[in-house]
Amino acid sequence: MEQIYDAAEALFSQHGLYGVTLKDVAKQVGVHHTLLNYYFTDKKALFDAVFARRAVVTSERRMQALDAYEAAAEMPTVEGALRAFLDTDLDTYIEGGEGWKNYAKLGAQVANTPAWGADLMDAHFDPVVLRLIGLLKKALPDCAEQDIFWGYHFVTGALMLTLARTGRIDKLSDGLCHSDDFAAVKERMASFMAAGFLAICKK
Template sequence: MAELNEKKPARRKASTKAEQRAEMIEQILDAAEHLFSQHGLYGVTLKDVAKRISVHHTLINYYFDDKKALFDQVFARRAVVTSERRMRMLDAYEQASAGSPTVEGALRAFLDTDLDLYIEGGEGWRNYAALASQVANTPEWGAAMMDEHFDPVVLRLIGLLKQALPDCAEEDIFWGYHFVTGALMLTLARTGRIDKLSGGLCRSDDFAAVKQRMSTFMAAGFLAICRKGKPA
């Protein structure tokens, strides 16, 4: 699967059973991703997914044990892409910074790399963005999914932030990340609220505008809470 470009060439007819299977699974995942991003896990049935790609629902059951198994694979498909891209960028940034990372530099390696997927990746990646926001805000099972897929890259970011802020209390760095991820998830949800509040001046789907501002804004927050936490 291409990481960014969702404008796929016209499908050639699959020549083997393995190719036919892979193509069908990809169609199912695309359809399910679209529906889950709009209605969530509980608002979608396997029949809904089947209807979207004009197949009988028993075909979905052939490939996936149940709806949760389908949901998990939909989420994992792109989670591995964004997690690996950010890990590579954080590694590259640490090397380029020669042991002297900055807060904003670390955040840009983490945030901008992810936002680029939603800027350049087309409808599929934007559907995934909305889906990730739902998962992150579902305590019952969503937290475990986020832990499974994203803990290594988040802790990699935390390590860089500790290097950039050696005198900052560790709890302040974790709280800072908590605020960062909250803002990111609200952004990915694209609720449209900022559109209404700003009278159209800002758009919730303008990921480029978010990329331009978020890391700078969040870096200032980290620096502020770390200064405040120091003894007089």
């Protein structure tokens, strides 16, 4: 099953849900497609299983990091909360090899597919996102609640674009920056986003 998931993950990350068939996955693994039909009713069921496999890992890691940060901090800060949330996730992709990077691209696709992607994101990530929101409210007690939610919206947009690894920043910067350089993103993103929260909350 792990071979099936890995092959499907790589294919879906490149071609999306509609660009892959169960036969494509079976061919990649080297099995007859009837084996996949036995385990999965259709390719959406396989897609959902592939997505869920790593979603639980990254969600739990971030939840643990947020809990540990709150327990250690006298007073949570915006950047501290964002680092627990963002850096932990980026570390997973930095250290996890190509499989995790494929999953990152898959997550970016799901986050930008309103028809059914929002339901997947809600099911797997709402608890950890709301945990972050709770910490941000503690760090910004005088900030309007809608500004905190908008701030998170901007954070997740930047994160999803990063995870998509489109290569656009590579071209725009003439090779100075690389879309797969998650370490460079980790060094900058939380600080950048924290400044944004502070700016919109000032008013």
